[in-house]
Amino acid sequence: MNTKELIVEKVKDKFGESVEEISDFRDDLCITIKKDQIVNLGKFLKDNPDLQFIMCKDVTAIDWATLKKRFTTVYHIYSFELNYSLRLKSNIDDDPPTIETVSSVWPSANWYERETWDMYGIKFLNHPDLRRIYMPEGFEYYPLRKDFPVLGIPGSLPLPFKAE
Amino acid sequence: MDRIKQIYNDEKLLKKLQEDQNITIEDVLENEMVINMGPQHPATHGVLRLVLRLDGETVVGIIPELGYLHRGYEKMAENMSYIEFIPHTDRLDYTGTMCNNVGYVLAVEKLAGIEAPKRAQYIRMIVSELSRIAAHLVAIGTFAMDVGAVTMVMWTFREREKINSIFDRIAGARFTTSYTRIGGVASDIDDQAIAETVQFLAELEPALIEMDKLLLSNRIFIDRLEGIGILPKEDAIAHGVTGPNLRASGVEYDIRRAQPYLFYNEIDFKIPTFSQGDCLARYFQRGDEVKESIKILRQCLDKIPQGEVIANDPKKVLSHKTEIYSKMEELIHDFMIINFGINPPVGDTYFSVENPKGELGFYIVSNGSGQPWKLKIHSPSFCNLQALSQLCKGVMVSDVVAIIGSLDPVMGEADK
Amino acid sequence: MGLEAVLKKDGFFTTTIDAIVAWSRKSSVWPMPMGISCCAIEMIAAADPKYDIARFGSEVMRFTPRQCDLMIVAGTVTYKMAQVVRRIYDQMPDPKWVIAMGACTSSGGMYRSYNVVQGIDQFLPVDVYTAGCPPRPENLLNALMTIQEKIGKTRARDFQNRSLAELEHS
Numbered sequence: 001m002n003t004k005e006l007i008v009e010k011v012k013d014k015f016g017e018s019v020e021e022i023s024d025f026r027d028d029l030c031i032t033i034k035k036d037q038i039v040n041l042g043k044f045l046k047d048n049p050d051l052q053f054i055m056c057k058d059v060t061a062i063d064w065a066t067l068k069k070r071f072t073t074v075y076h077i078y079s080f081e082l083n084y085s086l087r088l089k090s091n092i093d094d095d096p097p098t099i100e101t102v103s104s105v106w107p108s109a110n111w112y113e114r115e116t117w118d119m120y121g122i123k124f125l126n127h128p129d130l131r132r133i134y135m136p137e138g139f140e141y142y143p144l145r146k147d148f149p150v151l152g153i154p155g156s157l158p159l160p161f162k163a164e
Numbered sequence: 165m166d167r168i169k170q171i172y173n174d175e176k177l178l179k180k181l182q183e184d185q186n187i188t189i190e191d192v193l194e195n196e197m198v199i200n201m202g203p204q205h206p207a208t209h210g211v212l213r214l215v216l217r218l219d220g221e222t223v224v225g226i227i228p229e230l231g232y233l234h235r236g237y238e239k240m241a242e243n244m245s246y247i248e249f250i251p252h253t254d255r256l257d258y259t260g261t262m263c264n265n266v267g268y269v270l271a272v273e274k275l276a277g278i279e280a281p282k283r284a285q286y287i288r289m290i291v292s293e294l295s296r297i298a299a300h301l302v303a304i305g306t307f308a309m310d311v312g313a314v315t316m317v318m319w320t321f322r323e324r325e326k327i328n329s330i331f332d333r334i335a336g337a338r339f340t341t342s343y344t345r346i347g348g349v350a351s352d353i354d355d356q357a358i359a360e361t362v363q364f365l366a367e368l369e370p371a372l373i374e375m376d377k378l379l380l381s382n383r384i385f386i387d388r389l390e391g392i393g394i395l396p397k398e399d400a401i402a403h404g405v406t407g408p409n410l411r412a413s414g415v416e417y418d419i420r421r422a423q424p425y426l427f428y429n430e431i432d433f434k435i436p437t438f439s440q441g442d443c444l445a446r447y448f449q450r451g452d453e454v455k456e457s458i459k460i461l462r463q464c465l466d467k468i469p470q471g472e473v474i475a476n477d478p479k480k481v482l483s484h485k486t487e488i489y490s491k492m493e494e495l496i497h498d499f500m501i502i503n504f505g506i507n508p509p510v511g512d513t514y515f516s517v518e519n520p521k522g523e524l525g526f527y528i529v530s531n532g533s534g535q536p537w538k539l540k541i542h543s544p545s546f547c548n549l550q551a552l553s554q555l556c557k558g559v560m561v562s563d564v565v566a567i568i569g570s571l572d573p574v575m576g577e578a579d580k
Numbered sequence: 581m582g583l584e585a586v587l588k589k590d591g592f593f594t595t596t597i598d599a600i601v602a603w604s605r606k607s608s609v610w611p612m613p614m615g616i617s618c619c620a621i622e623m624i625a626a627a628d629p630k631y632d633i634a635r636f637g638s639e640v641m642r643f644t645p646r647q648c649d650l651m652i653v654a655g656t657v658t659y660k661m662a663q664v665v666r667r668i669y670d671q672m673p674d675p676k677w678v679i680a681m682g683a684c685t686s687s688g689g690m691y692r693s694y695n696v697v698q699g700i701d702q703f704l705p706v707d708v709y710t711a712g713c714p715p716r717p718e719n720l721l722n723a724l725m726t727i728q729e730k731i732g733k734t735r736a737r738d739f740q741n742r743s744l745a746e747l748e749h750s
Contacts, residue, residue, distance in 0.1 A: 204614065210615075210620075231658075231660055233655070233658060234695050235656055239693060251690065258617060322629050322630065340713065340714065
């Protein structure tokens with residue numbers, strides 16, 4: 001069987017009831033899972049000797065701008081053994097949005113989760129160092145949310161005083 | 165004058181000034197210093213701020229701070245159409261610019277299901293490899309300048325000027341060109357550009373040999389780089405490092421071979437790897453990659469077929485201006501594409517290409533309209549900088565400069 | 581040119597101190613490259629052997645503000661970076677001039693977003709604006725020549741230490 005079916009079968013064996021959706025748009029396999037199982041799924045995918053997804057390429061989030069289930073976190077992971085890229089998603093429906101961190105499984109997720117916190121306001125529980133990474137420390141808003149305007153809010157960032 | 169008198173008559177301030185004279189230190193050798201290697205620094209390759217904790221001259225801890233060049237690309241991408249974003253991708257990795265354009269356009273073509281013609285794909289390969297040579301020349305030149313060999317910058321920029329004049333001939337601008345379009349490239353390349361490229365390659369090989377002779381017989385250069393900043397294989401994968409830094413640590417991962425795009429599976433080239441993982445290995449890695457790019461370019465220039473340079477899909481790809489001005493249907497399609505966008509189907513894709521700095525990936529979420537709902541840029545310099553705090557523990561301050569130069573971050577793409 | 585002929589003939593020439601000071605200031609303008617993003621690469625290209633900036637007297641591109649008279653701001657200035665740019669401008673000794681290189685520093689450029697300052701003249705006094713994204717090196721050399729013309733017309737007594745002047749008059 002080919003790689004896609006192998007992965008789907010192994011994940012469904014172990015996490016059958018938590019998997020919400022498996023999709024295959026434009027040949028990219030994507031598994032949506034409930035948010036409390038994300039760390040267990042990550043550990044399973046990393047430690048299993050047939051799969052070995054040891055590199056985490058990206059962690060980001062999507063803001064759907066609806067009242068319920070507003071955010072979805074997206075993880076891209078890669079396996080050198082199978083030469084395959086996989087996408088994991090999990091929907092977040094509480095307010096303020098929180099999810100468990102995966103930096104215990106993949107250390108490279110550290111800065112990606114800081115960026116997601118800075119841009120979207122999703123708090124990652126048990127993260128070693130959750131601070132803003134792009135915007136200055138005292139900034140009060142989350143720029144990539146759909147209710148923040150592109151031009152910014154005037155007065156939210158200070159300019160140096162022009163001496164003349 | 166009145167103001168100076170005012171300061172000296174202030175009671176509280178005078179008392180504070182006199183208090184500070186009685187400072188004692190318990191143990192003279194037990195103090196650690198916190199130093200700021202600020203955003204404006206000749207050796208940080210852009211606006212990167214490092215806060216170093218030093219014990220004498222040895223670095224005990226390091227914290228990088230980004231965000232000094234955060235221009236808001238992802239937010240702007242949600243408000244403009246796919247075609248309007250192409251000039252913005254130019255400015256991501258501003259040392260090798262055409263590769264970014266090619267990567268973005270390939271991601272959008274994957275999402276929308278458009279296929280570019282063969283001649284356009286070969287032209288994209290040629291400009292990608294020229295950009296790779298240009299970016300590695302800047303990297304080698306500034307790296308050598310940071311370590312102390314100031315002549316290298318002048319020599320590598322002299323070669324880079326020839327690449328810039330080739331780009332000027334092909335695309336009209338020296339380096340931020342926005343040359344690719346969705347469905348192909350903007351215009352065809354003529355025979356003189358190909359002749360200039362062939363002549364440039366003939367002049368580049370002896371220049372590379374000269375540069376090697378200048379640096380590698382210099383005892384100080386070798387001593388300064390050998391054994392410094394060793395990045396072992398498992399740590400490189402765990403930190404998400406990609407590109408020449410990963411290949412210099414022993415992992416043979418190149419997207420042109422692993423998931424081939426354009427026509428790289430028809431071209432014969434090697435992937436150089438080194439196993440030591442120190443700064444000298446990264447320097448050699450970039451030099452070898454320039455030599456491989458020369459090989460790829462020669463093969464592409466031989467194999468390039470004749471044909472069109474833009475796809476024939478009128479509902480999604482802009483057609484030629486002469487036809488728009490003279491025929492009715494092309495005019496209507498042009499109006500619809502410019503005003504309402506190309507409308508790819510609902511869904512999300514991720515596509516990555518091999519940039520000179522690492523793996524550049526675009527994750528596009530579309531909701532069916534002409535503007536993306538979300539565009540995430542996976543930039544290689546952001547990931548490479550994560551490894552910095554581990555690499556710099558226990559080295560001297562001047563080695564920090566060498567390590568940053570060998571990792572080669574570009575802040576335009578690390579800060580997006 | 582004419583100087584050596586005059587010196588051979590009589591052995592001396594007369595001029596004003598203003599003219600000599602202005603001539604020496606404009607022939608050796610030492611720039612401080614505030615290279616932030618893409619325009620920095622074109623600034624380095626202006627210093628490379630093809631578009632030599634050394635023939636205008638500006639070869640000494642030192643990165644310390646205390647020794648320079650011209651600040652070339654090259655690259656997009658964000659709000660976080662603006663504090664740093666202003667601080668470095670304040671550290672430069674008088675007389676000093678500023679070139680705003682490129683579209684991003686003149687007016688925000690193609691970035692109309694929440695984090696980009698729309699033009700550095702909101703917090704810095706600018707002498708010459710350069711157009712282009714990025715401007716060609718010849719354009720930067722043209723800006724440098726304009727600054728040299730401007731320096732050639734100033735009088736030496738126009739520049740004095742501003743804060744001392746404020747203290748004496750307030």
